[in-house]
Amino acid sequence: MAEVDHLAAERATARFDVEEMKVAWxxxxxxxxxxxxxxxLVASDPVFRKDNRTMLSxxxxxxxxxxxxxxxxxxxxxxxxxxxxxxxxxxxVDQPGxxxxxxxxxxxxxxxxxxxxxxxxxxxxxxxxQIIGCYAQTELGHGSNVQGLETTATFDPKTDEFVIHSxxxxxxxxxxxxxxxxxTHAVVYARLITEGKDYGIHGFIVQLRSLEDHSPLPGVxxxxxxxxxxxxAYNSMDNGVLRFDHVRIPRDQMLMRLSQVTREGKYVHSNxxxxxxxxxxxxxxxxxxxxxxxxxxxxxxxxxxxxxVRKQFGSQDGGPETQVLxxxxxxxxxxxxxxxxxxxRFVGDWLNWLYTDVTQKLEAKDFSxxxxxxxxxxxxxAVTTSVTADAIEECRxxxxxxxxxxxxxxxxxxxxxxxxxxxxxxxxxxxxxxxxILMKTVSQLASGKQPVGTMAYMGKVQYLMQCxxxxxxxxDWLNPDAIQEAFEARALRMAVNCAxxxxxxxxxxxxxxxxxxxxxxxxxxxxxxxxxxxxxEKVHQEIPGHxxxxxxxxxxxxxxxxxxxxHLGDFLATGCITxxxxxxxxxxLGKLYAQVRPNAVALVDAFNYTDHYLGSVLGRYDxxxxxxxxxxxxxxxxxxxxxxxxxxxxxxxLIKQQQLKLSRL
Ligand SMILES: CCCCCCCCCCCCCCCCCCCCCCCCC/C=C/C(=O)SCCNC(=O)CCNC(=O)[C@H](O)C(C)(C)COP(=O)(O)OP(=O)(O)OC[C@H]1O[C@@H](n2cnc3c(N)ncnc32)[C@H](O)[C@@H]1OP(=O)(O)O
Ligand SMILES: Cc1cc2nc3c(=O)[nH]c(=O)nc-3n(C[C@H](O)[C@H](O)[C@H](O)COP(=O)(O)OP(=O)(O)OC[C@H]3O[C@@H](n4cnc5c(N)ncnc54)[C@H](O)[C@@H]3O)c2cc1C
Numbered sequence: 001m002a003e004v005d006h007l008a009a010e011r012a013t014a015r016f017d018v019e020e021m022k023v024a025w026x027x028x029x030x031x032x033x034x035x036x037x038x039x040x041l042v043a044s045d046p047v048f049r050k051d052n053r054t055m056l057s058x059x060x061x062x063x064x065x066x067x068x069x070x071x072x073x074x075x076x077x078x079x080x081x082x083x084x085x086x087x088x089x090x091x092x093v094d095q096p097g098x099x100x101x102x103x104x105x106x107x108x109x110x111x112x113x114x115x116x117x118x119x120x121x122x123x124x125x126x127x128x129x130q131i132i133g134c135y136a137q138t139e140l141g142h143g144s145n146v147q148g149l150e151t152t153a154t155f156d157p158k159t160d161e162f163v164i165h166s167x168x169x170x171x172x173x174x175x176x177x178x179x180x181x182x183x184t185h186a187v188v189y190a191r192l193i194t195e196g197k198d199y200g201i202h203g204f205i206v207q208l209r210s211l212e213d214h215s216p217l218p219g220v221x222x223x224x225x226x227x228x229x230x231x232x233a234y235n236s237m238d239n240g241v242l243r244f245d246h247v248r249i250p251r252d253q254m255l256m257r258l259s260q261v262t263r264e265g266k267y268v269h270s271n272x273x274x275x276x277x278x279x280x281x282x283x284x285x286x287x288x289x290x291x292x293x294x295x296x297x298x299x300x301x302x303x304x305x306x307x308x309v310r311k312q313f314g315s316q317d318g319g320p321e322t323q324v325l326x327x328x329x330x331x332x333x334x335x336x337x338x339x340x341x342x343x344x345r346f347v348g349d350w351l352n353w354l355y356t357d358v359t360q361k362l363e364a365k366d367f368s369x370x371x372x373x374x375x376x377x378x379x380x381x382a383v384t385t386s387v388t389a390d391a392i393e394e395c396r397x398x399x400x401x402x403x404x405x406x407x408x409x410x411x412x413x414x415x416x417x418x419x420x421x422x423x424x425x426x427x428x429x430x431x432x433x434x435x436x437i438l439m440k441t442v443s444q445l446a447s448g449k450q451p452v453g454t455m456a457y458m459g460k461v462q463y464l465m466q467c468x469x470x471x472x473x474x475x476d477w478l479n480p481d482a483i484q485e486a487f488e489a490r491a492l493r494m495a496v497n498c499a500x501x502x503x504x505x506x507x508x509x510x511x512x513x514x515x516x517x518x519x520x521x522x523x524x525x526x527x528x529x530x531x532x533x534x535x536x537e538k539v540h541q542e543i544p545g546h547x548x549x550x551x552x553x554x555x556x557x558x559x560x561x562x563x564x565x566x567h568l569g570d571f572l573a574t575g576c577i578t579x580x581x582x583x584x585x586x587x588x589l590g591k592l593y594a595q596v597r598p599n600a601v602a603l604v605d606a607f608n609y610t611d612h613y614l615g616s617v618l619g620r621y622d623x624x625x626x627x628x629x630x631x632x633x634x635x636x637x638x639x640x641x642x643x644x645x646x647x648x649x650x651x652x653x654l655i656k657q658q659q660l661k662l663s664r665l
Pocket of ligand 1: 065066068069072073076083086087089090093095096097099100101103104105135137138143144145146147177275276278279281282284287370371374422423424425426429433436437
């Protein structure tokens, strides 16, 4: 707890129990407790310091990442941390590194696509870090189009081996995290060729480096692909390039849970959907949605606290100036982002539940929910990461000039976050996947097939195509049924419009191609409906704690009405609401902002972030921003000497030369 709390007055105006809101945010009292312990463990350990990160060279930063990962692992073993604790520890260390790909993709790929025997062989090695793995799918020439990958794995029945080869420059693996310098192994995605036939993309476990001296194995060429956007940020990760020159691996290193190649070279596909090959991506996409709320809430926490501290204009007769948080424009930019952080948190929890449910069904050979899992993970990943990336940049602007300083934490947060819009599936490509599923669902409505899961609302097509909103006052927009109906009608009508337009094209494919910008918008509308629905459902639950439910209700309404206001064109064009009802929604939004204002600082306190994790002089818990900014400046390497390096070489001669010229005049 801070000695002087410059935000005390703000905290005193909160109309709810912050400790209980922490529970609502974290999911349970236990979760608050564990997160608290792990955050403090990291914050108090000098190895995990990160305040100097943006000043390290790439080499220093990478070595720092190796050191942190090794130290984290040592602490995990020493303290016998559970998986939940270790995961949180990794979050609070807050530095992308090979460990993420090892645990986040290499291990899940083996679990999801390996046979029991393969899991038995490889997982214990991976769990104890006796091998380090990465996920080598993307190539120089193809990322989004997985079916277009060129690396080959050709079965040689003479030796019972696969020959892994990179036939072209564009087939070089390019981007895999952890590949550049750290990994000893990779799950490599390659075209399986046996008996002269190409069976498409399959996964193979390939050793890349010696377990003795880390040198690349014969036939393997690999390295780092170079510096990336921003200082610090994702440059701690060794995204890599990899080429194979006829590298041989035993047949049993093909991941064989979904399909097999026999000793004789026969290809056998198990009776399961081939899309299960994409299972690791689905898993990571759902975890990226949970991460979005973390990144967004960090940025919002910084911007809210700083906006409460920062004062500009408005002083009369020597009185205090206005806190920038009191400006309505600041509120209308910031509070929707605060509401979005909560919205993403709850939809992330729900998605995690859905993923677990689908996984259990798959274990029981029930594949009926695979499409739902794909649509929800792809769509929510796309919408939450795009909004979060834009929101971090908006928070930087909300902090004025100081937001542009590295010490605000926002530039690095943006730089580290923004690739989430691209990795694990480019957001546009993923939204088009959602759109395809929407079009398929619309086309099946005519046959009477009832849509299920998050598409179930489409079954109310007769009603939703012609319903008219009953809202007649601003307060009417506080009714969740009014919101739900407007969002359902908008999403359905946009999808049906697209389907009608596509049906007029020469072919389905051509229509889809021509209408893809509209399809993107229809997909976004569908995903926003899911987020709104899950927030409304959350607020309907019993939520303990004085005032907590009321605050969440207000934030839910802010989220929904902000989206409605922002996408008013959609709602009007589809005739779901009238211009007057749109104006009433905006009126209600303004009232809600006033309701959020006295609670704003407490609502970001409920994220329960340590100053270490926030990494921002502007977002400090105690609000003592100015001395921290001032002090931080002096730590810059440029300030190590009063007279800068280069003065004698470049500045002095220049000044002297000009002085000489002037004296000659
Ligand atoms: C310093 C550190 C210190 C810390 C120390 C700690 C110590 C250790 C602690 C340990 C503790 C544990 C820690 C845990 C850590 C976890 C971390 C997790 C985070 C991970 C970090 C993430 C980093 C990100 C890295 C990035 C990785 C990547 O980017 S990998 C590459 C991703 N690539 C893509 O996403 C490609 C996108 N493209 C595609 O997905 C597909 O090609 C396509 C979907 C776009 C098209 O495919 P295709 O052409 O085959 O298909 P069609 O369009 O024709 O569709 C056919 C039908 O298939 C259906 N379908 C498509 N996809 C799927 C699917 N996935 N599932 C189901 N169905 C699918 C589609 O709907 C069609 O169906 P119909 O035929 O129409 O019915
Ligand atoms: C930081 C980072 C880490 C990564 N880590 C890994 C990793 O560990 N392992 C791994 O295998 N890969 C990794 N990747 C690669 C990543 O998965 C791909 O970059 C991503 O899937 C996008 O593919 P692409 O680069 O081919 O983009 P492209 O598909 O070339 O995209 C270029 C543009 O084309 C558009 N576009 C593409 N296809 C279509 C379409 N059908 N319709 C309309 N528009 C389209 C896109 O919207 C985009 O605007 C990583 C990438 C980054 C940035």
